[in-house]
Amino acid sequence: MRKNTVISCLYPNKCAGCGEIIDEDKMFCNYCSAFINNIDFKNFCTKCGMEKENCRCKYREFHFEGNIGLYKNEGIARKAYYSYKLGKRNYLASFFAENAVKAVKSAFVNVPFDAVCAVPTAFRSRLKHGFDHNRTIALKIAEIMKTEYIDSVLKARHFRRLQHKSTFAERLENVRGKYYTVGRISKKCVLLFDDIYTTGATLDECAKELLFAGVRKVYCVSVLMTDKRKKKEVTKNGD
Ligand SMILES: [Zn+2]
Numbered sequence: 098m099r100k101n102t103v104i105s106c107l108y109p110n111k112c113a114g115c116g117e118i119i120d121e122d123k124m125f126c127n128y129c130s131a132f133i134n135n136i137d138f139k140n141f142c143t144k145c146g147m148e149k150e151n152c153r154c155k156y157r158e159f160h161f162e163g164n165i166g167l168y169k170n171e172g173i174a175r176k177a178y179y180s181y182k183l184g185k186r187n188y189l190a191s192f193f194a195e196n197a198v199k200a201v202k203s204a205f206v207n208v209p210f211d212a213v214c215a216v217p218t219a220f221r222s223r224l225k226h227g228f229d230h231n232r233t234i235a236l237k238i239a240e241i242m243k244t245e246y247i248d249s250v251l252k253a254r255h256f257r258r259l260q261h262k263s264t265f266a267e268r269l270e271n272v273r274g275k276y277y278t279v280g281r282i283s284k285k286c287v288l289l290f291d292d293i294y295t296t297g298a299t300l301d302e303c304a305k306e307l308l309f310a311g312v313r314k315v316y317c318v319s320v321l322m323t324d325k326r327k328k329k330e331v332t333k334n335g336d
Pocket residue numbers: 112113114115116117125126127128129130
């Protein structure tokens with residue numbers, strides 16, 4: 098038996114969405130692949146990123162021009178994203194970045210982005226998993242879009258977050274003052290990446306800081322969109 102065959106028998110390749118054993122060169126089984134590659138925006142609001150029936154623009158104004166999410170924060174997409182975020186499937190960064198670019202191009206047609214940046218992640222998460230899950234995907238997005246990646250301009254102060262806060266107003270209060278920028282950013286249109294959208298408070302606060310630093314317009318892209326009605330179960334995992 099060849100060495101590779103022995104390894105694949107001991108550690109078979111599993112689908113990132115459902116765990117089914119699959120061929121070595123695949124990331125997903127056929128079923129999960131069809132699901133996760135089918136990003137359809139016609140039912141989504143391109144301003145807040147939520148499904149039209151659950152659009153949040155009616156209730157509040159955001160500092161960003163628009164947000165597009167790739168998937169609902171559940172099932173196959175949630176499982177695959179968390180396996181990446183927890184450091185088990187680093188190769189999925191390219192997969193999510195490619196789909197994010199496709200989503201951005203179809204939702205924000207002809208918007209001339211001149212830079213990409215990411216919402217800063219928690220120091221503890223970077224220490225624990227050995228990488229920055231937001232920056233890794235955002236860097237790849239910038240590479241695919243052939244735009245500049247603006248690093249180390251958007252920063253986070255690390256204070257303890259009150260996880261039980263769940264409405265937009267409460268979460269906005271919780272993130273207010275958390276983010277700041279260093280220096281002027283003379284960019285016309287920045288694409289801001291964050292992994293999980295729940296109320297939009299984090300993106301709103303980061304967009305506000307970018308505008309304050311000199312950026313003219315901010316658009317956002319998120320991997321997972323949390324449904325308001327299911328928010329409580331996933332609050333502890335992101336905002
Ligand atoms: Zn699968």
